[in-house]
Amino acid sequence: MFANYLPTGAEYFRLLPEMILTAAGTLIMVLEPLTGYRRKRFLGHLALAGLLAALWAAVVAYSSPGPAFNRLIVVDGFATFFRVLVIVVGILTVLSCWDFLARHKAESGEFYSLILFSVVGQCVMVSANELITLFIGLEVSSIATYVLAGYLRDDKRANEAALKYFLLGSFATAFLLYGVAWIYGVTGTTNLVDIRQILESRDVIHPILAVSTAAALMFVGFAFKVSAAPFQIWAPDVYQGAPTPVAAFMSAGPKAAGFAILLRVYLTAFGPIDQSWVPFVWTCALATMVIGNFAALAQNNVKRLLAYSSIAHAGYIMVAVATGTAPGAAAAMFYLAAYAFMNVGAFVVVSHISGRGERKVNIDDLAGLSSRQPLTAALFSVFLLSLIGVPLTGGFFGKFYIFKAAIDSQLYWLTILGLLTSAVAAYYYLRLIVVMYMRPAVDGEEELPPLGGGLKTALWASALGTLALGIFPSAVLNFAGASGAMLVR
Amino acid sequence: MRPYTEIYFPVVVQIIIAIAVAAGMVGGSFLLGKKVRNRVKDTPYESGMQPVGSARERFSVKFYLVAMIFILFDIEAMFLYPWAVVYRELKLFAFVEMLVFVVLILSGFFYIWKKGALDWAPESDKKTEPKPLPAEASIATILNRH
Amino acid sequence: MHPITTAHYVALSAALLLIGTLGVLTRRNIVIILMSIELILNAANINLVAFSRYWGPENMNGQIFAIFVITVAVAEAAVGLGILIALFRNKETVQADEIDLLKW
Secondary structure (H helix, E strand, O other), X not given: OOOOOOOOHHHHHHOHHHHHHHHHHHHHHHHHHHOOHHHHHHHHHHHHHHHHHHHXXXXXXXXXXXXXXXXXEEEOHHHHHXXXXXXXXXXXXXXXXXXXXXXXXXXXXXXXXXHHHXXXXXXXXXXXXXXXXXXXXXXXXXXXXXXHHOOOOOOHHHHHHHHHHHHHHHHHHHHHHHHHHHHHHHHOOOEHHHHHHHHHOOOOOOOHHHHHHHHHHHHHHHHHHOOOOOOOOHHHHHHHHOOHHHXXXXXXXXXXXXXXXXXXXXXXXXXXXXXXXXXXHHHHHHHHHHHHHHHHHOOOEHHHHHHHHHHHHHHHHHHHHHHOOHHHHHHHHHHHHHHHHXXXXXXXXXXXXXXXXXXXXEHHHHOOHHHHOHHHHHHHHHHHHHHHOOOXXXXXXXXXXXXXXXXXXXXXXXXXXXXXXXXXXXXXXXHHHHXXXXXXXXXXOOOOOOOOHHHHHHHHHHHHHHHXXXXXXXXXXXXXXXHHHHHOO | OOXXXXXXXXXXXHHHHHHHHHHHHHHHHHHHOOOOOOHHHHOOOOOOOOOOOOOOOOOOHHHHHHHHHHHHHHHHHHXXXXXXHHHHHHOHHHHHHHXXXXXXXXXXXXXXXXOOOOOOOOHHHHHXXXXXXXXXXXXXXXXXXX | OOOOOHHHHHHXXXXXXXXXXXXXXXXXXXXXXXXHXXXXXXXXXXXXXXXXXXXXXXXXXXXXXXXXXHHHHHHHHHHHHHHHHHHHHHHOOOEHHHOOOOOO
């Protein structure tokens, strides 16, 4: 029955971003042994060109939306939104890694290749219309990220971070796979839309217990990917041990893609049985917000602090998922976009000030940053204020839309606790700003290197993105609203 | 349903051919080959490892590397089976798709080759031509040279 | 003689899942943890192939999925061993509880 199937040109066109990224990543991998160390930066430019081409392809692919390759993938507004988001995160990472890699004498083509492969995986994930494609995308993205976490292979902390990430990650995806196998067993299909139809139809009796168990097993895998409680334990260790540009990448790209598939699977496929999965998403959202925010209070290492803060933000987005509605999905999409900009920006600043061997990553090392490098301090403050959720920044509207969607779905307790924990969060973010502006620099502190070109571009782009989402949120929100509504049709 | 004998007849034929080929190769080399006997030749073949000794000995990390690379490339061959089943119907399309797949795998192979993951001996050993072995060399001396 | 039904495969797969999970949670040697994770993946594979047979010869999704899972499992194992070797070169241990530089 499949034998007569031939894909049309339009279907290849819909897969264009992934094809460009794969070609660029493979090309860099092949060129890597042929380029001397001094010319590795060229490979970085190549990666940037590939990502920009893929960004363009992701946008134009939306001009002919629809399914492709026997409905293995689907290009709709939702997929396009997240494709653009993960590719932009990839671009920001490549721009911001040059100074870091040069400082650690670790420039190589593998780094760029792995970033590109990870982005390919995320693009496949977010456009997956089917559990097989979803699993393959997830694994392509994860395997590349495991290696990236241990990229500085002579650094014991990086080794340890990679190993922890790998062990816990593959354990969680194994559970996800087991859940997927059960869904296939109960419904006989792996297509998300077909699963929804089977679960909706009254005449087919499906064992609700089996489906709910499978949904819970799959949630283990997704919750790990987005670092939501109780599967968040890895995040602080991995973000601390991994190279800072990689931590920036991991906290934004795979997380956005993870939430994308979480939304697509639970709202589209498991929409008809939402009474069986909303309770555990609810519990998870609550636990994640509380654990993330309270643990962040006790941190002295900025990377660890940002890791806990990223756990807390996963909690807020989980609130949006717990609504199980189209406005909730739209709020989550908007939040992920704002979060990607502000979090990548914050990590980029940390990678700039961390110095050789990443020794200067404690809060005290920020002392006097406002006088040592006013621009860096100002941009860092923008990101931190947005992470708090101060008006005129993307973080404010993100939180606003999420809690609005939660109130509309009568999730009053989650809203109250979310707002309370955000107030707690303000304390630890403000503490960083106070140290930067109020405490004088320690004497004999070596000069910070000037911001390199790539780093500067990445910082300005993140800051502009954060502010643009805070000042003109409607364009992005309308797009997110329209494409979120498609999930639950 | 057809009787078992009929269904499994091709399998029996295949088993007979396999035995014949294997026996032919072993027997052929036994009849035609030159026979040299010395201590090294008489030791059991253990893929270059010393056959007798503590099992807790540390292996070179090269073994893991080559084993991992072997399995990675070996597994990719699995995709050829479903492809071969539908190849006749899909014709050129299937051919081009598999070509893309093979090119991707070959570029991975090119990468590990150029990176030196397949070089068994370090670069310094390769330049010096290995001395011819004395006929009575023990396996230990051979191993120590590498 | 009872024929082997889908239920038998599912029971086997559940047993493998249990063994794998217990292995990951109780063992200290990272190589054994890796092997336990492979067991869980194979448990899922058995389920996939058994369900594929259950849904009839027209429904090949499960078998195709199993092929992809095997490939992914191998890639994962290779990356895992690579990370482990890098760690072993720096720390000379493969015991999970001796890897404690970053506090849990």
